[in-house]
Amino acid sequence: MKFIYLNILTLIFLACGNANGNQSVTKPEIANAEPVKVEAENGMEKAYFASGCFWCVEAIYESVEGVQEAISGYAGGHTQNPTYEASNTGNTGHAEAVEIIYDPNVVSFETLVRVYFGSQNPTQANGQGPDRGSQYRSIIFFQNQEQKNIIEKVKAEVAKEYKDPIAAEILPFQKFWVAEDYHQNYEKNNPGNPYIQNVSIPRLEKFKAKFPDILKEGTH
Template sequence: MKNIISILALTLFFSCQNSAQTSKKQDAVINADPIEVPIKNGKAKAYFASGCFWCVEAIYESVKGVEESISGYSGGHTKNPTYASSNTGKTGHAEAVEIIYDPNIVSFETLVDVYFASQNVTQVNGQGNDRGSQYRSILFYQNEAQKQIILKKKEALAKKLNVTIAAEVYPFQKFWLAEDYHQNYEKLHPNHPYIKNVSVPRLNRFKSKFPKKFLKEVTH
């Protein structure tokens, strides 16, 4: 009986994920023209989705030139997504981060390198045990130049590793800010079991293999 229930639950789960990503509304998002966020006070913004935003926020804030990493939602077709609604898999949104950075210190190309170096590039709809379309990997581009950077790096990595890279490539449309309690979660909750057992190990794996010249001198 438990096996039957599990099968039914999984079927429903994946049907929700698939319908969220293949609907006409979602197609409109994927095929839209990108929206470019202007540089303000010398700072640019970039957007990435790579599993739980608690993890990704901490990873990018370890990079020189990154002023701040903000948790939120992007890539979907619904307005005003919340943590609860995105977790249904029906909004099309993924947990994402807004990276505020100094382009004179760190380039968009390097931020894309950080992205691929900090995840399991072959995992579809998730990272680790965080699974579902809300945890899928997406790189967002704001113009044609960024799109080509992403596509070339993705193609090169696929050839180098001889694998299919799971990350999707979307035109950036809008970033929805996550609830206050999600912001700076790793810093504010260092003893949380998820932070200790998932977020910090993922951060340290990234830092162990990424060139040190790009990283801030911060210990975890």
């Protein structure tokens, strides 16, 4: 019993970040802005998602065939140059997000959107699992009307599977801020971390079981 209690405390204090109950609302100028299109480089396109701890989301997307890399960072907020500490206050408006660099000839944007909704609890507002606060809210970003249409179509399909409403915001992409170096590939680099063991890896394994046909060979 003592071990279980200590393990719970460890999860609380060594989670992806400090739980914050603040309900930061996306500012109207962010929600109503014109989306920014990120141009492809060497045939690789970029997409942006937020669904809880970026350590978890990064590991999920990097297991998908056609995804070259997933980078942890911040998006959706109203401040410049956000840091991990600042975003964890819930006052910057930013959410922990990932930049997905992918080959559109191998994996489509629609598939990435299905991965997004299928790898989280899409009805949980302001957080995922033990991570609570607006910095962990679910946001899916679009860069043009075609992407927005795809997101709304998939969201409507997913909504039929749940009694509660889908919590994810759909926002025009503005800017992605890369997170500090130690956050990158965190799950791979810190396999013994209690949060990784008890939250990140189970979430990854649940995703892999649900989407076996789109996984890279030999994915960890």
